[in-house]
Amino acid sequence: MDAxxxxxxxxxxxxxxxxxxxxxxxxxxxxxxxxxxxEGLAEAQRHIPDIVLLDVEMPGLNGYEVCDRLRQTEATKDVPVVFLSSHSSLRERMLGYEMGGDDYLAKPFEPENLIARIRVLIKYRDEQQVLQAQYEQAQKTAFIAMTGTSELGMAVQFVEKSYAHKTYEELADELFGVMDHLQLQCCLMILDADTPLWFSSEGSISPLEKELIEMADKEMRFFDFGANTIVNYPTLSLLVKNMPLDDPERYGQIKDLLPVMLSAANAKNSTISVEMALLGQSRDLLRAFGQIRTKLYYLARGMLDKQEESGGLLREMAEHINYDLLRMGLEEDQEDYLLTRIDTAIDDAMERIDSGETIYYTLSNVLSSIKGVMQNQEHIVEAFAMSQAVDSDADGKNYEGDIELF
Structure with a gap:
């Protein structure tokens, strides 16, 4: 046996x-x-034994009392105990078991019997230790699995919520909400075209942190230095300032979660810029259409007013000419000739002026069409804004409570 x-x-x-x-x-x-x-209790505390052979009948503390003390002490609660007693009745054995004994050997005993009992207990102790280690590992694995499932649920929620965000600020706040639950301190750079926008989970970002993010190798997805990690995507870079290097499993979990969220944030960044540009363009078109409509209206109104004014002037001129011809004393045929020429010219002018009314009605139709386009465009802009607001409200849940993955 092992010495x-x-x-x-x-x-x-x-x-x-x-x-x-x-x-x-x-x-x-x-x-x-x-x-x-x-003395036995003191010796057991001084150096934790592998096995205790304990006599039942002793002055002072008897064997049962000593065993009870051993079981109540954290350091010796799992040490195997063999009771040695000159009594071997069932009652004595039951009492020894109730006090926490692992075996019971009646005196006098054969040496081979004692060695056999010790060997059994050593094997039993080793098996218990293996089982305890397996149990602890199973507990740890289960805890990691439950934690990982919960955190994966948060990442999935982030991906779902990211679709409804309309601005970079909303997206950054959502990301920092998850980082806060993961107990991670972060700085974020988002590229709007080629302009960097800066965000921090702590409210501010130092100049050196900005330089580190900007100068990090963008070809590397993960860039580690000390307890810090920079994660790079085409439209954003995230600096994590307190990666758990002392816990490899936790470190690996976080590195598995970050790409899930940041790839979604990267895709959303591209659409945010497009959505903002389209929304701005739509509003610019509305303003332009409004200005064109106003100008066309006044143009048509002005043409109609000028038409009426021109007709009035021609009629007034015809009256004056008739009056002047009477004063000139012309021959009748001369007067008729001049009046005919004048009437023909006035009729031609009035016909040309009347064509302005056609132009007016044409412009009126154009105005009506522009008005319809403006109304449709307004409905589209309003519907887009309302859909984003509804999506934002529907997804505006925090990360507390149960999280369902499927």
Whole structure:
């Protein structure tokens, strides 16, 4: 048997101690001894044994009381205990079991029987340790799995919510909300065209942090230095300032989650710029259409007013000419000739003036068409803005509580 096995024998009887010592030494072990319960407890605390051989009948603290003390002490609560007693009734054995004993050996005993019991307990102890280690590992794995599932749920929620965001600020706030739950401190750079926009989970970002993000190799997805990590995507870069380097599993989990969220944020960044440009363009078109409509209206109104004014002037001129011809004393045929020429010219002018009314009605139709286009464009802009507001409200949940993945 392995000589490194530490066995503590607590027995007040000198003969029993000698028998135990010879039996164990013959098997290659050197036990430690204590002559009473108090001394045995002190010895067990001084150096935690692998097995305790404990006599039941002792003055002061008896074996059952010593075993109870061992079980109540954190350091010795799992140490196997073998009761040694001259009584071997069922009642005695039941009492020993209730006090936390692992085996019960009646005196006098054969050395081979004692060694066999110790071997069984050593195997039992080793199996318990293996099972305990497996249990702890299983607990740890289960906790990691539950934590990972919850955090993956947050990442999925972020991806879903990102579709409704209308500005870079909203997207950055949403990302920092997840980072806060992950207990990560971050700085974020978003590229709007070629202009960098800066955001920080702590409210401010230092000049050196900006330089680190800008100068980091953009060809590398993850750029690690110390406890910091820079994650690069075409339209954004994220600096994580407190990566858990002391916990490799946690570190790996975070590195698995970041691409899920940042790839979605990168895609949304591209659409935000397009959406903002389209919305701005739509509003510019509305303003332009409004200006054109106003100008065409006044143009048509002015043409109609000029038409009426011109007709009035021609009629007035015809009256004056008729009056002047009467004063000239012309021959009748001369007067008729001049009046005919004048009437023909006036009729031609009036016909040309009347064509302005056609132009007016044409422009009126153009105005009506522009008005319809403006109304449709206004409906489109309003519907787009309302849909984004509805999506934002529907997704405006925080990350507290249960998270369903499927």
């Amino acid at each position: 490194s096995i530490d066995i503590l024998a607590i027995d007040d009887d000198k003969i029993s101690r000698k028998i135990i010592g010879r039996s164990l030494e013959a098997a290659g072990m050197v036990p430690r001894f204590a002559e009473n319960g108090e």
